[in-house]
Amino acid sequence: MDLYEYQGKELFRRAGIPVSEGRLATTPAEARAAAEELGGQVVVKAQVLTGGRGKAGGIKLAEGPDEAEARAEEILGLDISGHVVRKLWIEKASEIAREYYLSVTFDRGAKEALLIFTTQGGVDIEEVAASSPEALVRLHVHPFEGFQPFHARRLIYGAGVADPDEQKQIAAIVGRLYEAFVGFDAMLCEINPLIVTPGGEVKALDSKFTVDDNALFKHPDVAEMRDPEAYSPEERLAREKGVTYVKLDGEVGILGNGAGLVMSTLDVIALVGGRPANFCDLGGGGDAQGVVDALEVITGDPQVKSILFNIFGGITRCDVVAEGILQALEQMTIAHPIVVRLDGTNAEEGRRLLTDTAPPNLYVEPTMLEAAKKAVELAK
Ligand code: GDP
Ligand code: MN
Numbered sequence: 001m002d003l004y005e006y007q008g009k010e011l012f013r014r015a016g017i018p019v020s021e022g023r024l025a026t027t028p029a030e031a032r033a034a035a036e037e038l039g040g041q042v043v044v045k046a047q048v049l050t051g052g053r054g055k056a057g058g059i060k061l062a063e064g065p066d067e068a069e070a071r072a073e074e075i076l077g078l079d080i081s082g083h084v085v086r087k088l089w090i091e092k093a094s095e096i097a098r099e100y101y102l103s104v105t106f107d108r109g110a111k112e113a114l115l116i117f118t119t120q121g122g123v124d125i126e127e128v129a130a131s132s133p134e135a136l137v138r139l140h141v142h143p144f145e146g147f148q149p150f151h152a153r154r155l156i157y158g159a160g161v162a163d164p165d166e167q168k169q170i171a172a173i174v175g176r177l178y179e180a181f182v183g184f185d186a187m188l189c190e191i192n193p194l195i196v197t198p199g200g201e202v203k204a205l206d207s208k209f210t211v212d213d214n215a216l217f218k219h220p221d222v223a224e225m226r227d228p229e230a231y232s233p234e235e236r237l238a239r240e241k242g243v244t245y246v247k248l249d250g251e252v253g254i255l256g257n258g259a260g261l262v263m264s265t266l267d268v269i270a271l272v273g274g275r276p277a278n279f280c281d282l283g284g285g286g287d288a289q290g291v292v293d294a295l296e297v298i299t300g301d302p303q304v305k306s307i308l309f310n311i312f313g314g315i316t317r318c319d320v321v322a323e324g325i326l327q328a329l330e331q332m333t334i335a336h337p338i339v340v341r342l343d344g345t346n347a348e349e350g351r352r353l354l355t356d357t358a359p360p361n362l363y364v365e366p367t368m369l370e371a372a373k374k375a376v377e378l379a380k
Contacts, residue, residue: 001211004047006089007225008189008207015180017173017191018203022091031072034090035065041093044071048083049230051208052124056080061093086229094205099193100159101125102174103208104141104181106188112140113181115174117155122193135159147178169202170194184222185215234278234300241293243280250275251305251379253298253336255291257282257316265310268368274376277303282311287320288327295328299336305379308371309340311350318342318350326357337378339363341371 003011009019023034024047035042046058053059058080062068068090078085099122107114118136120128128135137158139151152171161167173194181189190208197203216223228236238245252269254276256262266276278301280294298304311321322342338361342350354364363378365371 001213001216001222001226002049003207003209003211003222003225004049004087004089004227005045005207006047006087008209009089009204011180011184011209011222012177012191012204012207015176015183017176017180018169018201019207020091020094020203020205022089025072025088025090026076026086028069028072028076031088031090032065032069035062035068038090038092040064042068043091043093044068044075045089045091046075046078046080046085047087047089048080048085050081050083053080058085083230094195094203095198096193096195096205097198098196099123099205100161100170100196101128101190101192102155102170102177102194103188103190103192104178104186105190107140110140112142113178115139115141115151115155115178117159117170117174119159119161125192141178146182147175149175151178163200165200166196166202173202173204184209184219185212186210187212232301234297237300238280238297241297243290243293243297244283245278245280245294245297247278247301248276249303250277251303252375253277253301253304253307254279254310255282255294255298255307256280256310257312257321261310261312265308265368265372268372269308269376272369272372272376274372274379277301277305288324288331291321291324291328292331295332295334299334304336306375307334307336307338308375309338309342310368310371311340311342311344313342313344313346313350315345317346318344319346319353320350322350322353325362326353329359329362334361337361337363337375339365339371339375339378341365341368343367 012019025031025034042062044060046053060071062071101118101121103116105114116138120135137155152174156167177189188210191204193205195205211222252274254265256265262279262281269276351364365374
């Protein structure tokens with residue numbers, strides 16, 4: 001789960017990482033009130049779950065309440081890479097002397113946490129990695145060893161930070177960021193920029209914080225930060241019903257049993273010239289309720305033009321899945337064409353059940369390739 005900047009900063013604050021004082025606002029009037037309370041120059045920041053807000057015009061300085069209100073008016077409703085701004089973070093403006101970058105991620109290859117630090121922060125870190133990779137200092141932390149002061153020293157000296165007072169502050173922030181990363185079961189904790197003010201104070205001006213969904217049960221206060229409005233109606237429905245659902249950008253809705261089969265189905269759809277709109281994984285089961293839930297989620301996506309069921313009966317029997325599909329179609333009306341490919345245990349029985357009793361918008365195909373072709377054709 002990705003957190004908004006203001007939520008990540010709240011976790012930073014709890015972890016002892018210096019951040020600026022700010023207020024949340026959802027209207028221009030609230031932005032004005034926030035600027036009044038904070039006093040002086042403020043920065044009006046779009047809260048969206050995507051980066052590059054500055055470049056997209058989602059971050060603006062304001063001299064006082066009047067300007068804060070005007071900037072809020074401009075930024076609210078703005079579309080930043082498909083994310084519409086509904087919330088603003090109004091923060092006391094900082095003076096910036098230098099912009100650094102600091103992050104902790106999980107390096108799956110090394111099976112260790114990875115610290116990255118560079119004094120070339122503020123900008124796109126991918127750009128720095130491409131143009132001057134030597135400027136990035138990368139350091140793994142062994143999970144048994146945990147964070148040690150030498151890690152911070154290597155990052156700081158490696159990146160060439162010379163000022164002793166700055167070194168001390170950064171070292172403390174690295175340690176606390178690592179603690180936050182482990183403590184909140186994060187996948188990513190990123191500060192870009194980590195700024196140095198003209199007075200020599202180091203603090204986090206931005207936050208990117210991703211918490212492992214599977215660990216949210218340990219952090220009810222973080223789980224509560226989830227913003228249902230950041231998700232589409234069908235994504236919300238999927239979460240409610242416990243359906244594994246991923247939104248994509250094409251026209252064919254995909255239902256399969258098992259992650260591997262679903263991934264291959266996506267490939268086959270692409271192979272025959274189509275594009276998946278989304279996919280649901282039915283897992284091991286194929287009972288009527290599971291099918292109803294998945295179909296509700298899939299058809300909730302307005303981009304879907306046809307639906308492809310790809311079922312391999314291993315432990316699950318195809319006739320049982322076929323009955324599930326038929327029961328589901330009795331319980332709900334689906335206008336989209338549905339293509340079903342059944343193979344594996346009791347496949348013939350399953351296919352016969354479907355061809356005997358299925359509604360006219362249901363097509364049964366014997367192979368994955370033919371089913372994909374049919375689904376793509378029907379989506380046109
Ligand atoms: P991002 O574009 O989504 O990464 O948003 P950031 O929060 O990182 O802000 C982008 C840029 O806006 C920063 O790199 C700063 O240069 C600038 N910025 C953000 N907050 C302030 C502030 O308080 N004062 C000043 N002077 N600039 C700021
Ligand atoms: Mn940033």
